Amino acid sequence: MTLRDSVRSFPILASVGALCALAGCGASPRPRLASASAREVELSPNLRSALELFPSAEAAAIRTWPGFWEHTCGLVLADSGGLALLFRSSRYPGANQHGNSATARNTVAALCPPTTWHPIPNEQLHRSLHGRVYWERDSVLARGSGLFMDYIAGGTPAVAVRGRTTATTLLEFGFHEAFHGFQERVFTGREGSEIVPDELIRNTAFIAATERERTMLVRLLSSPASPRCAMASDFLAARGRRLSDTSIARIESQIERSEGTAQLISAAVVAAGERAAADIVMRDSIISLLQRPLSAYPSGMNRTWPLMRWRLYGTGAALGLVLDSLDSDWKKKVESGRSLDSVLAAAVQLCALVNPEQRRP
Secondary structure: OOHHHHOOOOOOOOOHHHHHHHHOHHHOOOOEEEOOOOOEEEOOHHHHHHHHHHHHHHHHHHHHOOOOHHHOOOEEEEOOOOEEEEEOOOOOOOOOOOOOOHHHHHHHHHHOOOOOOEEOOHHHOOHHHOOOEEEEEOHHHHOOOOEEEEEEEOOEEEEEEEOOOOHHHHHHHHHHHHHHHHHHHHOOOOOOOOOOOHHHHHOHHHHHHHHHHHHHHHHHHHOOOOOHHHHHHHHHHHHHHHOOOHHHHHHHHHHHHHHHHHHHHHHHHHOHHHHHHHHHHHHHHHHHHHHOOHHHOOOOOOOOHHHHHHHHHHHHHHHHHHHHOOOOOHHHHHHOOOOHHHHHHHHHHHHHHHOHHHOOO
């Protein structure tokens, strides 16, 4: 589940126009898709824009988490009427792309058999999408929650999403949920309940401590790279003092590992069109999550949902950004089962050895 899915007022940080500029929208004619009976299918404005913006969003997702998208069988974006577009990875066997190794293509071929959907002619697509976009109409996609984690597209399980108000939110939602599908296949050690009792929200000291930690992360993300090691050490010390209950610590670590890393993908997608400023826009979108009052979030399965779920989207994404500057291999470690804060703790220890001036007494 994406945070935007439940918090409608979360700010869109990248305009469609900016994304469109990066994607080269003007180079491709308006898609009109011919069916077997030669009828033309007109794309809704959202799907038409999503088709144009997809190359920049895809590139951002690939940069943010290498290995994620190339091993995903597909992402389906649908409108409220059930008309859908299926996007394959650039390593999908049918893709007309250069530089893809035979090994990678054969691996994906075994996981993702050819689709039975209608291919879109290359002349109607941005060059980077040649050979890997398909369309279909399915009434199933016009009903339900708008999220289908195991939707079958041409015999292949894919993530399908629909019903977002803009192409940017549709793409953000789609890549966020596709990343959860990747987590199901690749991440180890994902188990246990994520529910905590409502009594926790009456612990004012606990809540105040979580707010201090969010403020510390905002300062950490806003700081130059040089003092980050010491600031991260201070954050970890504050979190350790708060989390004396190991069961709550496990829940926090699990949600940060799941939803926080997916939120990194979301932030990258909405910032994709900002070109040179994309990193700043991505950082600022995560800072805005950290600064959002818990009272502004909706309740979920119980009253602790804003405190013990929505809050952790932002803290998990923030920890990921910090780790980008301290440990280039942190994503593989998280995939293997380690928590974000444990990987950060090891990175801080190493940083202090290399940079004694940042060591805390």
